[in-house]
Amino acid sequence: MSEFLQQLLNGLSLGAIYALIALGYTMVYGVLRFINFAHADVFMVGAFIGYYMGQRLPQGTIWGGLIVLTVAMAGCALLGMLIERLAYRRLRGGPTLNVLITAIGVSLLLEYSGQVFFGAAPRTFPAVFPVSTFHLGPVVVSTNQVIVIVVAVLLMVALELIVYRTKMGTAMRAVALNPKAAQLVGINNDVVISFTFGLGSALAAAGGILYALNYPSIDPMMGVMPGLKAFVAAILGGIGNIPGAALGGLILGTVETFIGGSQWSTYKDAIAFAILITILLFRPAGLLGKFTVEKV
């Protein structure tokens, strides 16, 4: 039983990170109907911003950690908006395939520029938050896991508030529903799309920092696998659907962890992806996705 609870906790903290990245995929898809493959590399850049910031701040303090988190999120929000402005905006209105290929190009550009600027060798991520472990019944909890889950939940609540309680959120939903009509009622689509990219990228940066806290070895290729998993999580939950992305991330992280701890650990990715295929066979729009769902 204690093993089960421990694995559940491990799975949830991994899944929370997948969920944060998945939210970015799903938001961009909701607004623009395309998969921003560069998203996983924004996640990587977030971790590297945290790495450089973390070296300049006293380690192991809560405020230091929060500063690192905020700076990385702001930096990546800018990066996300810049990518949208330079690479995707000109292609808007064209065939989706062109944007998709551009996204792959931007992704490779970030990865290999990362290798030039940061070097290909893995770096050790500083412990920016205070670290300790405590016992909760039979389960050993590390503060990093608590931080991951708390930050992820807070960010998801904040996102929900932004999307449903603010003017900008209403505009985002309007653009997602019908871009032309949104423009006709006076919404500036450029601003809204820019904002969506910024918001998604900030979440990816938070994911990057949380990931690096738990697995403190970062390199320019670190985004590839988590990015792929998060993409799968977004589809699993129903792409374009915000609670769906969160749910998909949690399911994927938990399933992966339980298989990883069993004797079939070698097949953990194969089984996780087989589950995806099975779910999509029965629910082609994902767990929470509906074809007519309100998409953001």
Added chain:
Amino acid sequence: MTFSLRSSLLAGVTAGLLVLASCSKAPAPAGGSGASTESIKVGEFASLTGKEAAFGQSSHKGVVLAIEEINTAGGVLGRKLELVSEDNQSRPGESATIVKKLISRDKVVAILGEVASSRSLEAAPICQAARIPQISPSSTNPAVTETGDYIFRVCFIDPFQGVVMAKFAKDTLKIRRVAVLTSVSSAYSVGLAKYFTERFTGDGGIIPLEQKYSEGDKDFKAQLTAIKAAGVEGIFVPGYYTEAALICKQARDLGLTIPLFGGDGWEAPQLIEIGGKAVEGCYYSTHYSPENQSPAVSTFIQKFKQRWNGEVPDAMAALSYDSAQVLADAIKRAQSTDGPKVRDALAATKDFAGVTGNTTLDAKRNATKSAVVVTIKDGVFKFVETVAP
């Protein structure tokens, strides 16, 4: 077995002939044994960047030091040695490409490399087919030199290393129940796990479970939670330093205080950098310790420090230094840079005095050397004991 050996030999010879044929068409074959004053090109492939960059960098520094020393002493056969280094970025697939390039474009007379067995294995069939001797400084998986008679190594092999750690766990750590955490995508890790398990269970030890991961994994909590539930007294982690450090860290996060131990793949400063306090009290076996007091080792450390800004050489640097020296010695004895002649001279290497002990290459082209066990104490590597073969 015989058939596949014969057919692979046949393929090797055919490929070799093709290479020779294409060479003879070229206006001036650079690999020839003519009395030219051109430098002798030696190829090196290493993981200079990427996940195992620490290995590649150490190795590279050792080779550079050796080549520079040989050249200062007048070179080999009256000619200077010229090192051509290539980086495989620690990635699978790259080694084959760059070794092909070294052989066909740079026309090197021999290849030095790699540390990781999987990557040495990628290059071995190519060197064998081109009849260019390859010396791996520190790949310990037995399969590396089994590829063919042109492939050598100057370090001990995993069956020995597995035995060393099994004995160490039983006699020094005095533990009976050990879990094994293997990287399934690394030939080194799978081999070492197998030899450790054989010896440890043979000696009456119990291995209640073996957990697996893949190269590049970052999350090991699932495997470690299962290991924790199995109630073991130690964990054997035959992997490389990045994963080993993350595994130690996550084991401590889960409240596991038992010792973790591994093989020479752990040896890199990054182990302590990434692992921090978590790797304290962990052990690994390796080829050499800078704390060794022998004169050969202290001169080597002194020269290495002078050349590389005071850096203390690790086992990978010492072995690669030896590998370049063994190669130079073989070319001298062969009086030629011809692949087959250098190969024969290499195969006859006997009691070559190096930094990591005397190198004698046996019929299987492996060296027999003693191992040392090292622990991490107060953030530095500390010598524990030497285990003779």
